[in-house]
Amino acid sequence: MYFLKSLLLAALLMLALPSFAQTTITQTADGYDIAGGTYKASVAKDGCLTSIKINGQEFLSLISISRGTYFFQSGITLCPTVSQPSPDTIQAVGDKSEISYVFAPDKMIWTLKNKTAQDMQFFTIIDASVKVMCDDSGMYQKTAVSLNSQKNSWFKSGSKLSLDNGFSLWGPWEADAQVWQANLAPNETKSITVAMGTTTPDEDKKIKDALLDKVEKTTGVEIYSPKEYQVIQRSSKFIGSARLSGRVIGKCDELDYRITGKALKGIIPAKWKSIQFTKTTGSYNSTIYMPAGGWYKLELRSSRAGKLVDTAVVEHFGIGEVFIGAGQSNSTNYGEAKTSTATKMVSSFSGKDWKLAEDPQLGAHDNSTGGSFWPTFGDALYAKLKVPIGVAVTGHGGTSVTQWNTTGDLFQWLQYRIQALGVGGFRAVMWHQGESDVSMTTNTYYKKMKTLIEDSNRKAGWFFPWFVAQVSYLNPTSTHFDTTRNAQKKLWDDGVALQGPDTDTMGGKNRDGGGAGIHFSLEGLITHGKAWAELVGDYIDKSVH
DSSP: OHHHHHHHHHHHHHHHSOOGGGSEEEEETTEEEEEOSSEEEEEETTSOEEEEEETTEEOBOOOTTOOSEEEESSSEEOOOEEEEEETTEEEEEOSSEEEEEEEOSSEEEEEEEEOSSSOEEEEEEEOTTOOEEEOTTOOEEESOOOBOOSOEEEEETTEEEEEOSOOEEEOOOGGGOEEEEEEEOTTOEEEEEEEEEEOOHHHHHHHHHHHTTOOOOSSEEEEEESOTTEEEEOSSSSEEEEEEEEEEESOOSEEEEEEEEEETTEEEOOOOEEOOOOTTTOEEEEEEEEESEEEEEEEEEEEETTEEEEEEEEEEEEEEEEEEEEESGGGTTOBSSOOBOSSSOEEEEOSSOEEEOBSSOTTOTTOOOSBOSHHHHHHHHHHHHOSOEEEEEOOOTTOOGGGGSTTSHHHHHHHHHHHHHOTTOOSEEEEEOOGGGTTSOHHHHHHHHHHHHHHHHHHHTSOOOEEEEEOOOOBTTBOOOHHHHHHHHHHHHTTSSEEEEEGGGOOGGGBTGGGTSSSBOHHHHHHHHHHHHHHHHHHHHHHOO
16 A cells, blocks of 8 residues: 555656656657647758748748858858657757757756857847847837847737847848847856746737837827937038937927037037927927037927926937948957947947947947957047047958849848938948958959949949958968959049058958968957058048048
């Protein structure tokens, strides 16, 4: 009897404990299919998890280069040796990375491993059909959004997907998809918990409110433009224009604004001015001309019958010089050390938001996470021009000029930033690329670059110049190649592009790995940034009046 009672007690305990064995894993010709309590998933033969369906709703996207979930280090990093070491686990191993998927009825545990001595990213691509997300502060928003957030949840037709231990969320990516990003340091192992299930009534209400853009405030002033730390391209040396737009919530009969700060020619007088707004909708949208300079502070106040109702403020914005960066790794965040703006007068644009230019720079297509020359460039140019500097970085490491042709993703990524800044919204494009193309003939590289430059202007519908650096350095024994160098110089000589710095001369201690690498050391980033600032600054001195 005692033995039977023991067996019964053991059975009850087994039922009470959560069990990974309730999931089913089936090997197929394409990889593995997994069935949990509320979800189905698929792991492909390259180790990527290509599908997560919760209550029949697909959450992942396979658009463009996406594999659903995948490692990324200067390109997609696959794990093609896939096995099932236990009933609840799939293991995928590659030369540079590996991942273990452990499946439970309502969750997964992903264990990620970076096996290299360089930073690596892990991406999860959320499909555009998923319209609402919640960040780790509990805020529900329409997708796609860009923010730093460790834990995120997404909602679709009563189903929910949550991931933790991430770094950032950004988008819209191609076809309005959203990218969830986790970062792995060299040789780092990281665990991510993936929870799946059905939404609660409270979540359903918050989702509905987010979709309706429901505003619970009864009064307020919202500012859509300018944004915090935005740099607006000046139209002449001393003058620019800023768009003031947003809306007033609640009843008011007057809206006023005041801008204060230091202009290129001195302090702006602190004076309140009236701004028109539409009383039925509360919207306001005006363009004001103002002196170059900053940072400026914008204040708005709404009032009714002479009494203050509400206020809003943007603490930092400026009228100055804006540049777009493009090219391969030395145009993005592959430097050996991260840098930041010392003057605090340089900001970086992601395509949606602005922030002080602290590495890694926003907006790079490769999502690189190292250092860059941009803060030094901006600081040096600010010292020369005395106006705020804005940069928008779009490059991708390891790319050939061929990959930037008009039919490719990189060209479109560049055009997104051009369109976001608008006509006349930046001074020039700064191009640093060529290392990948040293085996290309001079004539071929020249033609491809000329086409890229002309197509970018034609697509944008207005003319803006390109600065092209002289670039071909590979390592201490291969410091320059006449193929690309001659093509880059011909672009200058023919007036297709403006002259950028000769970065092939920046060897030795300017390169990473003690001088052995292709990317820049901290000293090299400083040298690189100052070289760009000298040439760009001289051009502005001569051409801007």
